[in-house]
Amino acid sequence: MTPTPKESPVMTAMTTAPAAPTASGAALETFSYGGGWQSTAALVLAARGELPFRIFLFANVGNDSEHPATLRYITEHAAPFAAAHGIALHQLARTRRDGSTETLYGRLTKPGSRSLPIPVRMSNGAPGTRSCTADFKIRVIGRWLKAHGATAEHPATVGIGISVDEIHRANNRRCEPHERIVYPLLDLGIRRADCPRIIRSAGLPVPPKSSCWFCPFHRLTTWAEMRRSEPELFERACALEATLNARRADLGKDAVWLTRHAAPLADVVSTDDVLPLDFGDGACDSGWCFT
Template structure:
């Protein structure tokens, strides 16, 4: 949503950003609607207005592409790069954003001249209603993060982003995230089970796979929600209303590389 609003602002000359980056964690990992929107709307719109929109991937040394889902499901893998919920309910260590978003974009920036002495000005799509995600201390040495939606006068909220996108004749996109991300709210899982049961079942199977491996290693189970029980046992009828979820994480990624 916010990144697409920035694309429209750049295309209409209201901000000066000739290059946009999208780090794709994998066609098997990203929310399918995000990838569809990228191909059907974002890329053609950017091209029409002379903006370079680069889709980046994690490339191994042998030239093959690694995906986040592929890393999670690789035979004999012990890697848990996503912030699964531990037995205590707390999220585990997350390396997915760093490995599949930040580092990938960093490589591109450095390959195109960014350095500690000449840092790239990187506009991050964080709106006023999520200002708590701003944290300059996490900036990489080769970048200078700025927040065009916050610097706008007046600062722009999510609803403003919706208006800007619609005024450009584009459909308003949904949130971007991996479909199996443990930072999703419970309402997401309820809607996924209702609207896309096949993808919900894939999420359940991924959780099962991770716990089968942990059981063989003698470790406690992990979960894709903070309810500390298998995803498939959650009762959709008991899901709380959006905004009233005491244990919900807002999916915050204060470097702005994910969930924007």
């Protein structure tokens, strides 16, 4: 594997289209697009004029990191739909000072790296400290917002796709100084179960659940489905887990896992329909992912 350049503390955001101009003095209003049910429903509502957002920001943690189905959906459906309705859907990436792109998978697999930015499960099943959402979502979008005029004195509005049934994920305390977080689906009383109907009403297929393909917050049913329908991707997840543990063994540290069951992924996720009980919520609590 080719070593990646040393990370710079400076981040820039790459867009797939020029930034949409705003009226002079108008507050910047954007929506964090995750590629899943809630944010795609919000895109449809914005196209109808039922939400005020005309700028949607997709922070891509890496073409090698986002689930391939999510990337296909955005390319084949969400981006064309947005363009047809005059909505700017920007795709952003974390980049270094030299202009190269850093991906989450690249950081995890970089030779010699000790970084564990994802919430791997520790020996007791609890998730470890993570920085993936902050580094590859929040700060990337924040960099774009500040480049387009957002400041602590004049913060940008950022819509997050949390629905009524997931209201516990709404948390204004995590707001950055340059942004004002809002939850428009809560204001409209929209539940996650309402989203497929909204999406289909616009002639769009319902997107898959969005997340990194190796996210430790996956339910066991998600892992099992991946093993059945995407065996090569499942094997890559198993290989990633093994790589992380080989590195930790060299450092004299305890093993970490992609599930809460403290065992290799391939052993936990069987090929039959019998799985261990899994009471996880299947999503991180930030609202920046799994929406």
